[in-house]
Amino acid sequence: MNKDKIFKLAKGFRGRAKNCIRIARERVEKALQYSYRDRRNKKRDMRSLWIQRINAGTRLHGVNYGNFMHGLMKENIQLNRKVLSEISMHEPHSFKALVDISRTAFPGNKSSVVPPRKEGLSIVL
Amino acid sequence: MALLCGSTSVKFPSSSAKSSISCPKNGSAKSSFVGFQVALSKSCSWTSLAANSRRNFQVRSQDLSVVPLDERWMFEESEVNGPDIWNKTWYPKAADHVNTDKPWYIVDATDKILGRLASTIAIHIRGKNLATYTPSVDMGAFVIVVNADKVAVSGKKRTQKLYRRHSGRPGGMKVETFAQLQQRIPERIIEHAVRGMLPKGRLGRKLFNHLKVYKGSDHPHEAQKPTELPIRDKRIQMTR
Numbered sequence: 001m002n003k004d005k006i007f008k009l010a011k012g013f014r015g016r017a018k019n020c021i022r023i024a025r026e027r028v029e030k031a032l033q034y035s036y037r038d039r040r041n042k043k044r045d046m047r048s049l050w051i052q053r054i055n056a057g058t059r060l061h062g063v064n065y066g067n068f069m070h071g072l073m074k075e076n077i078q079l080n081r082k083v084l085s086e087i088s089m090h091e092p093h094s095f096k097a098l099v100d101i102s103r104t105a106f107p108g109n110k111s112s113v114v115p116p117r118k119e120g121l122s123i124v125l
Numbered sequence: 126m127a128l129l130c131g132s133t134s135v136k137f138p139s140s141s142a143k144s145s146i147s148c149p150k151n152g153s154a155k156s157s158f159v160g161f162q163v164a165l166s167k168s169c170s171w172t173s174l175a176a177n178s179r180r181n182f183q184v185r186s187q188d189l190s191v192v193p194l195d196e197r198w199m200f201e202e203s204e205v206n207g208p209d210i211w212n213k214t215w216y217p218k219a220a221d222h223v224n225t226d227k228p229w230y231i232v233d234a235t236d237k238i239l240g241r242l243a244s245t246i247a248i249h250i251r252g253k254n255l256a257t258y259t260p261s262v263d264m265g266a267f268v269i270v271v272n273a274d275k276v277a278v279s280g281k282k283r284t285q286k287l288y289r290r291h292s293g294r295p296g297g298m299k300v301e302t303f304a305q306l307q308q309r310i311p312e313r314i315i316e317h318a319v320r321g322m323l324p325k326g327r328l329g330r331k332l333f334n335h336l337k338v339y340k341g342s343d344h345p346h347e348a349q350k351p352t353e354l355p356i357r358d359k360r361i362q363m364t365r
Contacts, residue, residue: 050214056258082214089256
């Protein structure tokens with residue numbers, strides 16, 4: 001790539017990286033590598049953000065994300081996480097209905113074993 | 126009159142596809158909340174949700190039927206039908222996180238376990254309890270802590286937990302125990318705990334300023350009308 005193309009891609013860089021070709025060339029190559037990698041990372045990050053938002057939305061109704069998704073899978077509701085997160089933000093009543101559906105389908109593992117309280121040496125003595 | 130075109134056009138398919146619990150929409154919805162009834166007295170429990178999803182969806186959509194055919198290409202999709210809220214992940218605008226509209230919470234630290242209290246505070250300051258959580262934006266609330274000198278720790282931490290700081294010069298490490306720091310500057314204990322649980326960076330430092338810790342039981346923020354911080358942790362209260 002010739003210098004003009006490099007400088008065009010180096011707009012907004014810090015210090016000499018936007019002005020001097022030797023430095024700009026390195027930084028632009030790195031920037032292109034990052035953008036390649038991050039086009040793939042963006043898909044992961046977005047899904048993680050949707051999951052965090054759904055988690056927050058369901059916890060407002062007393063259900064956590066894992067149990068919520070398990071209940072939806074059981075009812076064969078195939079809404080994806082993107083749509084679920086948007087529903088939790090923009091249509092809260094509909095989202096509560098979904099949480100209720102999930103809760104009836106999978107109420108949660110109430111029968112999980114509670115670990116015994118540690119009493120200390122006072123029991124033995 | 127704001128026309129909520131973006132949401133009404135998709136409201137019906139969404140409500141018919143799932144259950145029919147969504148409340149019927151009035152034509153005269155003057156509320157700026159998307160998906161909410163004006164008469165919130167019907168469902169008062171949603172006020173907390175309403176405060177979280179406060180967005181001004183004032184959509185002035187262009188009616189394409191009055192535009193001549195050869196000029197219709199000039200109008201974008203978003204001008205005609207309103208912003209696409211279902212295919213693009215929502216990102217908050219500046220009006221969605223104005224500091225003056227954020228809720229204020231107050232919590233009494235008397236006999237509460239330090240770490241559990243700090244964790245709950247950090248979650249509320251960061252905004253992770255909201256469905257509108259965004260990691261790059263400060264969506265959280267303000268938290269006031271009173272009676273910070275009465276916070277509790279379990280086990281022998283009162284005499285054994287060490288707080289260290291270094292002045293930067295050789296031999297400049299200063300160590301003090303929990304009890305000594307509580308005598309000297311009790312607010313620092315809770316501040317130290319919460320700061321460790323907030324993100325480290327520019328945004329984290331800004332979030333830390335939303336925590337207000339006081340030694341006694343009065344605080345100067347009565348004008349902000351703080352409400353009780355909702356705590357879901359059952360083991361946060363120190364039982365003697």
